[in-house]
Amino acid sequence: MNQFEKIYDVVSFIPKGKISTYKEISRLTGIKNPRIVGFALHVNPDIKNIPCHRVVSVNGNLTGYAMGGVKAKEHILKKEGVLFSKDGKADIKRSAYIFPKLLIFYFELLFKFDYPGKWPWFNVDKPHSKEEIAIGAILTQNTNWQNVQKAIENLRKQNAGSIEKIYNLKMDDLKQMIKPSGFYNQKAERLSLFCRFVTENYKSLQGLSDIPTNSLREKLLSLKGIGNETADTILLYALDKPVFVIDAYTKRFVERKNLTKSDNYDELKEFFETNLPRNLSSAKLLNLYQNYHALIVKWAKTYKSKSEAFI
Numbered sequence: 001m002n003q004f005e006k007i008y009d010v011v012s013f014i015p016k017g018k019i020s021t022y023k024e025i026s027r028l029t030g031i032k033n034p035r036i037v038g039f040a041l042h043v044n045p046d047i048k049n050i051p052c053h054r055v056v057s058v059n060g061n062l063t064g065y066a067m068g069g070v071k072a073k074e075h076i077l078k079k080e081g082v083l084f085s086k087d088g089k090a091d092i093k094r095s096a097y098i099f100p101k102l103l104i105f106y107f108e109l110l111f112k113f114d115y116p117g118k119w120p121w122f123n124v125d126k127p128h129s130k131e132e133i134a135i136g137a138i139l140t141q142n143t144n145w146q147n148v149q150k151a152i153e154n155l156r157k158q159n160a161g162s163i164e165k166i167y168n169l170k171m172d173d174l175k176q177m178i179k180p181s182g183f184y185n186q187k188a189e190r191l192s193l194f195c196r197f198v199t200e201n202y203k204s205l206q207g208l209s210d211i212p213t214n215s216l217r218e219k220l221l222s223l224k225g226i227g228n229e230t231a232d233t234i235l236l237y238a239l240d241k242p243v244f245v246i247d248a249y250t251k252r253f254v255e256r257k258n259l260t261k262s263d264n265y266d267e268l269k270e271f272f273e274t275n276l277p278r279n280l281s282s283a284k285l286l287n288l289y290q291n292y293h294a295l296i297v298k299w300a301k302t303y304k305s306k307s308e309a310f311i
Contacts, residue, residue: 190225
């Protein structure tokens with residue numbers, strides 16, 4: 001990730017009615033010279049999603065704005081609700097956006113490891129469909145992705161890598177195909193029940209998309225063998241629902257950073273969802289949750305002891 005990408009990512013989180021400074025963006029991105037922030041924002045490639053007009057000088061002065069100059073910048077900020085002092089400067093004290101601590105940790109992870117990509121992340125073999133993600137979420141219980149990958153490859157080879165195909169499989173055939181994932185008797189039963197639930201009630205995974213998230217989560221949790229982590233993984237990665245996944249890696253991250261004393265799943269889920277920005281587009285919120293969880297997993301696998309961790 002280059003310096004400009006870091007700047008754009010941080011600035012994209014400044015909400016309407018708030019401002020930040022070139023110095024603060026420089027600090028958050030680890031860029032020593034705040035002028036580089038100015039250079040990056042002057043060539044902003046995505047005005048709609050990177051609100052460069054919300055970045056001002058440390059004393060509140062408005063600097064150049066490529067989309068119309070200082071007057072245009074002032075007009076937009078006032079319209080958005082940013083407060084100004086009598087001398088015409090943006091009021092830093094009353095309008096500054098205080099980046100949440102949890103979001104700052106996200107930036108540090110992102111700038112260390114870069115964008116993780118789609119689940120299962122970081123150039124690991126990708127599921128070929130949303131259905132494979134849901135299947136993989138069940139198969140990955142109590143094992144690693146390499147073993148799950150072998151099981152999914154077996155399903156692909158037998159043209160059985162979809163929910164409908166698994167629904168029509170004989171149980172003994174399914175067990176044999178997913179054997180590399182371990183606990184295959186148990187997982188075959190759970191996977192078969194899930195595929196039956198989807199096929200008989202909604203025809204396809206896509207059919208679940210219109211169900212409100214909380215209601216859908218309850219339905220998934222009612223299925224034998226699907227717990228909080230598996231349900232939320234399916235919701236977040238297979239159905240693109242913005243829920244935060246809590247796993248052993250996330251709990252380690254919370255403990256290491258002393259974020260909260262709780263280790264209860266629902267309380268930790270609420271902690272992340274409450275303390276991360278909510279005033280984002282649905283696509284950006286989804287992207288934040290997916291990336292953050294993936295980066296925590298990467299962090300945990302890279303830095304296994306307290307003495308190793310860079311964050």
